Amino acid sequence: MGNKKQITKKTSPIVTMLRTDYEILVHTYNLFKRSNLDEEDVSFLLGKPNSYYFDLLDPTEKKKLKHEYIPLFVPIFGVSLDAILPETNNADEEVKIKANSKFNKKSIIYKHEVTYADGTVSDEIEWSRKLQKGERSIENKRLTTYINFLVDEGYFLKPRTALYLFIHIKAYYRFEYTVKDIRVSLAKLLRSDLEKAPVLGRKIVNARYTYCRV
The missing domain is CATH 1.10.10 (Arc Repressor Mutant, subunit A)
Structure with a gap:
């Protein structure tokens, strides 16, 4: 038998959350992907343990975003607050998130579909998370x-x-x-x-x- 990479799959219950909260998660994820930071860097700047940032970001396990962290992303990613806040004007609109994930020792892939209030369903959205390993860092x-x-x-x-x-x-x-x-x-x-x-x-x-x- 060969050395096959062990992959575990998980299907999450459907999550209902405010569309504004979900869009903040999307904007933050996109800013993270365009930055030179890794998950440990962002968690460190948030004043949290190493894996905290993606736990905060993961849309499959929450119904409400912790808004107290939103202003912190402005200096972390070097952007204005407008780059993080949602564009939608309907503060009460909710979305339903149907998600699943698969993971191994190196990474986690989150896949989800979003159903909007008007019944529109998004294409499948994929977010990736590279799991951090304890690497020795050189002191500056x-x-x-x-x-x-x-x-x-x-x-x-x-x-x-x-x-x-x-x-x-x-x-x-x-x-x-x-x-x-x-x-x-x-x-x-x-x-x-x-x-x-x-x-x-x-x-x-x-x-x-x-x-x-x-």
Whole structure:
């Protein structure tokens, strides 16, 4: 017998949600696909665990979108709020989502059809999710030094979210970096070893990870 890739399929119950909420999910997914970010990057900037972003995005398991996250996507994707909000004017219109998914160790494919209030049914829509593996990341030491400088200057005397730090770095840091670099640098400053204590601590404030000086 050959080594066949194991694929698991799942059919979800029909979900009814506001059309405006669904269209926000669509806009956000399209922005994500056009960006240079991966799921862990977006989850990190939302102040959440690594897999949170696609759990938020998945239309097969929810009936209502968490609107408190919508403004956060503006700086994350570098767009205006109009690029995220829906174009429809009927705030009460609902859609029905019939979905299924298949997944293996590397990816998940979400397929769904949308039935609108007038009875129109969309073509089958496919969203893909690449599952993240624990890959060793190279530290951007210049960025770590800069964040350590911010610690010394008192920037982290009050808790800062990753997104708040990202906005600051985007405005003031003049060298190349990625969101992944920020994640690695913060992780470095959170760790302790035999020679030094951690520079930063992490705690949850208002359901989001924040970082502060220890």
